[in-house]
Amino acid sequence: MTPLRMALWQRDHEGHPVDATALIHHSDAGSQYTSIRFTEHLATEGIQPSIGSVGDAYDNALMETINGLYKTECIRTTVFHSGPFKTLADVEYATAGWVDWYNNRRLHSTLGMITPIEHEAAYYEALNREQQPV
Structure with missing residues (x-):
């Protein structure tokens, strides 16, 4: 289970489900956040990616x-x-x-x-x- 999926599961398990389609994941332009695998994880959950300015x-x-x-x-x-x-x-x-x-x-x-x-x-x-x- 990915940390992202775990966080969403925990909210749901505690009775506070999150509408993931209303979430924005903001990060820097690091390779781990711009990788195809990570952006696929976000897309699977319906989360919008946002990348800040470089430098x-x-x-x-x-x-x-x-x-x-x-x-x-x-x-x-x-x-x-x-x-x-x-x-x-x-x-x-x-x-x-x-x-x-x-x-x-x-x-x-x-x-x-x-x-x-x-x-x-x-x-x-x-x-x-x-x-x-x-």
Whole structure:
């Protein structure tokens, strides 16, 4: 299962299905995002691709920030792995641990010192309250 399919499945499984045809996947012009295989994955889900301007780090600043956090908190430390990475599976395992920690346990100052999962739950709770008949 691809990470994209997994993310869509998780939303559906949690009772918050996503209309993938309303999504836009924005990225830089990296080869992994312009590859035929990746664009086929997007097309299969009905997601529109969007590629930013070339050579402009500010165009994708949020993603650059997350990449920096990932490298600092996961790759350059041994919090999510022990010893040097020897295989791709080692990197994938450490990455899965970091993503879980980042979304479920890491407090984010921009969210009021709560986790992303808590922020998302509060969002859906507020949305459900708004949709309740008075």
